[in-house]
Amino acid sequence: MSDLDAYLGSFGFPADQIKTVICLLASYPFAYLLRKLPNANLKHMLNIFLGIAYCTWSLGQWSWVHSFISSLISYGLLMVLPRRYSQLVVFAFCLGYLSVSHIYRIWTDYMGWTLDFTGPQMILTLKLTSFAWNLSDGSKPDNELSSDQKRRSIKKLPNLLEFFGFVYFFPTFLAGPTIEITDYLDYTSGKMFKDEKLKGKIPNSFLPSMKTLGYGLFVFPFVILSGYFPVLDLADPSFGFEPLYLRIIKIHIHVALTRFRYYFGWYMSEGSAVLSGIGFNGYTKEGKIRWDRITNVYPLTVEFASNIRDISNCWNIGTSDWLKRYVYLRLTPPGSKPTFFATLATYAVSAFWHGFYPGYYIFFAASTFLTEVAKDMRRKIRPYFVKGADEKPIQPQKKIYDILGTCLCEWFLSFFGASFLFLNSERSIQLWRSFSYAPIILLLSTFVLLRFVIPTPRSNKPKVIEKKQN
Structure with missing residues (x-):
């Protein structure tokens, strides 16, 4: 354990969790920088650099290698395999790679809750498999696709810079949520904002972003509180001797408080993504801008x-x-x-x-x-x-x-x-x-x-x- 890890651990939380939270907070100024970059290639490069940097610093020196290797193999499979079944092969490969990762985690940290590369790998599995399906759908006639499938389909394989920018999109790389390749490419190219009102400019998302960040900070005390109501208490033999009404109440409190850990992580990620502009999702009936494209909860x-x-x-x-x-x-x-x-x-x-x-x-x-x-x-x-x-x-x-x-x-x-x-x-x-x-x-x-x-x-x-x- 490094001196920094020991110092961070002195605050009562595991060092890996504190590092992840620091990365989530750091994503806000970087997200503002991302929206200001003048072209798509610079956005891809910033995403790749920060995604790998986050993974290296918070989860381990070589943890980023797993995302790189699995993504590169998936890309290669989509290059050489026929479109009619390439998505099934990539689906099987990604779930297989993730499964081996889970087995490795069980072997090295049985019943543990430490953060490692399997967290981002789970999110990446969603991204790579949906990407493979979108590419496969792009090769089919429109009459074989639903309206949703047509909107998400892509006709050709993006280049490697675009692809890895999508893979390492830093606001959501560590904690999610997943994003679709069509949304990412429309965002980085500016196509997402080409309507009569916006005329290619990303609308101001500072206040919606701060609102989402505020939600994350609001639920954080419940994250602290969940530490005082560990779910393992419910499996203690003494729990069965408590009054029935108390058991019914306690089982809900202990489990419900655990959910706030997820609320916190997702809100923190969503807020920086909204600040970057990718959260834009059109307009309400009243003409107000919606920022819920990647809302996760x-x-x-x-x-x-x-x-x-x-x-x-x-x-x-x-x-x-x-x-x-x-x-x-x-x-x-x-x-x-x-x-x-x-x-x-x-x-x-x-x-x-x-x-x-x-x-x-x-x-x-x-x-x-x-x-x-x-x-x-x-x-x-x-x-x-x-x-x-x-x-x-x-x-x-x-x-x-x-x-x-x-x-x-x-x-x-x-x-x-x-x-x-x-x-x-x-x-x-x-x-x-x-x-x-x-x-x-x-x-x-x-x-x-x-x-x-x-x-x-x-x-x-x-x-x-x-x-x-x-």
């Missing part, structure tokens, strides 16, 4: 969601969008309904992307059933709480339905989310035992009842009720 929605779909849509949005666009929808033929297999495969890839600790697979297996239960609840139970074609809420029943849905959704998410944080299965089983396995039994039995026993209401029933009332 909406904390209030996550913390008060009434179903897991809302959580999936508002938590780690970049990764969720990647899973939806490049896994879920690719397994769902156009015009057909999503299947249980597509849902299961999507969560399996998500678990595979996170690593190989059993806790990840426990969480995502449970999330599969939670998602399916939410779908069935919407089809078979919710119609009794709304009426008419416009689904007007029946009050106060609908409000009670929403409140119960929020409480159950958040608690089940915390219960199974604890497994994600425990990492191993032994701690998860200890937690389940403290509740006599009741949450698992309740989830599976509800799935069976909704899927195979309770019938779907007749679609015209709400309409009939509405006509009688009118």
Whole structure:
């Protein structure tokens, strides 16, 4: 350990985490410099230099080599392989490289939470695989693509300077979120800002950037507080002897506070990206500029969601969008309904992307059933709480339905989310035992009842009720 690491560690946090936070803060003045550079090549070079520098300083001297090698091989594969299956090869290669990285991490730091090259490698995997799909889509006729796929497709392989500028885009390289190659190239070339209002100039994003930074600083005290409520307390055998109401409350508090660590990192990254200008996302209906192109989380929605779909849509949005666009929808033929297999495969890839600790697979297996239960609840139970074609809420029943849905959704998410944080299965089983396995039994039995026993209401029933009332 260096003298600097020892000094930083004296503040009560691991030196690697403090270094990463310093890099996130340093990205703000550098992001302002990035937006002022006069041409795309200078922007690419600054991104490459700072991305490698951040990785070297905060994660280790040679940690950047992994991102460089995996990116270069992916680029080479896309150069030589036919477009009809090159994206599948790159997808398999990137997940394979990441998997080996995860195994190496388990071997060298089992059950540890130190930061290393696997963090940026996870984000890079999203970027490289989406890039491969975008290039493959660019070789297909427009009538075979959705409007979203057409917008993201690229017709030719970018040059190496453009490619590595995309790889090492420094505002989001360490903590995410992921970005798409089309957005990056449109940003660096100025194409993103070529409309009648902007006329090629990046709009002023100082205040939106500072607002996002303010959100990050606001949640930081909760990051400190999470250290006083370690999630491992939930796996202690003594936890099972506490009163039931206290266990229900504590499991939510301990897991919910852990999420603020993610909120902090994502807000800090997003703020500098917004300052650079890449967060520009068009205009609202009122004509105001939107800066949410790479927004990665909406904390209030996550913390008060009434179903897991809302959580999936508002938590780690970049990764969720990647899973939806490049896994879920690719397994769902156009015009057909999503299947249980597509849902299961999507969560399996998500678990595979996170690593190989059993806790990840426990969480995502449970999330599969939670998602399916939410779908069935919407089809078979919710119609009794709304009426008419416009689904007007029946009050106060609908409000009670929403409140119960929020409480159950958040608690089940915390219960199974604890497994994600425990990492191993032994701690998860200890937690389940403290509740006599009741949450698992309740989830599976509800799935069976909704899927195979309770019938779907007749679609015209709400309409009939509405006509009688009118």
